[in-house]
Amino acid sequence: MQRLTRKLKAQGVQFGFVPTMGYLHAGHISLVKRARQLVGKTGQVVVSIYVNPTQFAPTEDLSKYPRDLAQDKQMCRDAGVDILFVPSDTEMYPAEFSTYVVEEKLSRRMEGASRPTHFRGVTSVVAKLFNIVLPDVSVFGAKDFQQAAVIQRMVRDLHFPVKVVVAPTHRERDGLAMSSRNKYLNPMQRDQATVLWLAMELARKQVKSRSVAVERLRSEISKLIATQSEARLDYVEFFDRETLEPVEMVKRGTQMALAVFVGKTRLIDNGTL
Ligand code: AMP
Numbered sequence: 707m708q709r710l711t712r713k714l715k716a717q718g719v720q721f722g723f724v725p726t727m728g729y730l731h732a733g734h735i736s737l738v739k740r741a742r743q744l745v746g747k748t749g750q751v752v753v754s755i756y757v758n759p760t761q762f763a764p765t766e767d768l769s770k771y772p773r774d775l776a777q778d779k780q781m782c783r784d785a786g787v788d789i790l791f792v793p794s795d796t797e798m799y800p801a802e803f804s805t806y807v808v809e810e811k812l813s814r815r816m817e818g819a820s821r822p823t824h825f826r827g828v829t830s831v832v833a834k835l836f837n838i839v840l841p842d843v844s845v846f847g848a849k850d851f852q853q854a855a856v857i858q859r860m861v862r863d864l865h866f867p868v869k870v871v872v873a874p875t876h877r878e879r880d881g882l883a884m885s886s887r888n889k890y891l892n893p894m895q896r897d898q899a900t901v902l903w904l905a906m907e908l909a910r911k912q913v914k915s916r917s918v919a920v921e922r923l924r925s926e927i928s929k930l931i932a933t934q935s936e937a938r939l940d941y942v943e944f945f946d947r948e949t950l951e952p953v954e955m956v957k958r959g960t961q962m963a964l965a966v967f968v969g970k971t972r973l974i975d976n977g978t979l
Contacts, residue, residue, distance in 0.1 A: 707791050711750075711840040720749040723841030723868075725832060728755035729772040730781045733876035733884035737845040738785045740873045744843045752839050753782055754791040756798065760806075761827025772889045791839065798834065806830045807864070812950050813856045816943050816963055817974070828853060829860050836866050844868050849875040849883050851963060851976035855950055875976070877903070883975050890971040898934040899968045902975040905930055905942065909962050913979050917957035920944050931966060940965035940972065947978065 711721055722741030726734050734753075741751045755778055762768035775792065782790050806826055813825035836844070846854040854872045861870050876884050881903030882896075891899055905927045912918050912926070924942055931939045942964040944956045953960055958979055965974045 707752075707789075707838050708840060710789070711752075714750060715840065720745040720843070721752060721839065721841040722749055723752045723754070723835070723839050723844040725754045725756075725835050725844065725846075727757045727771065727886065728778050729774055729886035729889070730755075730778045731876075731884045731886065733847060733849065735781060735785045736876045737847060737873050738782075738787055740871065741843065741845045742786060744845070744871060750788040751786065752789040752791055752841065753787050754793070754835055754839065756793055756831065756835075758827055758831040759795065759799070760830060761824050763821060763823055766821075767887075767890075772886050793838075798831070807833045807860060809856045809860050809863075812852065812859050815852075815945075815950070815952070816941060817852050817965070820940055820965060825853070825856055829856060832857055833860065833864070833866070836861075836868055841868055843871055845871045845873050847875060848872050849885070849976060850974070851961065852950065881907070883973075885973060887971055887973060891968060895936045895969045895971065898936045899966075899973060901931055901934045901937050901968075902964060902966050902973055905964060905966075906962060906975060906977045906979075909944075909956070910977075910979050913957050913960065917955040920952070920954055920956055923956050927964070934968075936969050938967040940967060944979075 722745035724737045724741050738751060757771050759768055807829040808826050809829050818825050846857060858870045861868055878884060880900045882899050908930055909923055912923060927942050928939055931937050943952060944960050944962055945952045947961045960979045962979055963976045965972060
């Protein structure tokens with residue numbers, strides 16, 4: 707992969723990169739389209755598929771994470787992806803692997819608090835993928851807003867010569883953010899999973915023309931989530947888009963993030979209010 711990129715880059719070809727864990731859906735493909743726009747017809751769009759073990763805790767869904775490489779390949783072909791990079795575990799983590807990349811500030815709260823080893827795995831694997839693929843630009847989804855912020859910080863702090871672009875969240879018709887994990891939901895859970903979107907809509911409505919105290923909004927959202935028998939709130943946070951610092955008063959432009967268990971499936975969503 708590295709040899710190929712270096713050869714083409716010497717000829718002036720731009721590389722756009724979309725890292726994924728596969729089981730691709732229209733949300734991933736929207737990032738591919740963005741990457742194509744950024745590098746143009748003469749550029750190369752690379753998608754990686756790698757279910758990265760170091761970002762899963764031992765209790766999480768690594769072994770049952772959905773996979774369908776044949777379908778992913780077809781979707782990539784249809785979307786005009788130039789290179790599909792699918793490394794193996796032994797290539798990515800050879801024996802005696804012992805070097806990790808850790809972001810120490812933006813990764814502490816929210817996903818970092820609920821999943822303490824998660825971002826260490828994410829930053830490490832993305833750093834590795836950047837070094838392998840050598841992209842000029844890489845596209846990440848706003849659905850994982852904190853992840854995108856952590857990657858942007860890593861790129862800045864460690865001088866990766868990569869431009870990070872964050873693309874909007876692609877949603878189902880009823881507002882549910884597309885996610886590979888939606889596959890785990892049974893029909894009733896799928897129905898109830900729209901509560902993440904409804905929570906965001908509730909917050910948007912509340913702060914449309916005034917600011918609202920965090921505790922009040924959090925309690926209203928907790929109540930809304932509790933109306934769904936399969937749903938259990940993990941966290942809902944309101945914070946500054948740039949610093950990720952929590953705010954006390956929520957207003958238009960505040961960023962909201964929430965994580966909700968629907969049955970055993972943990973879903974997250976993000977949005978600007
Ligand atoms: P994943 O395969 O879930 O690790 O996601 C790979 C990339 O796709 C990440 O940058 C995600 O933020 C992004 N992504 C996942 N779901 C969506 C979506 N519904 N809309 C836009 N981007 C998404």
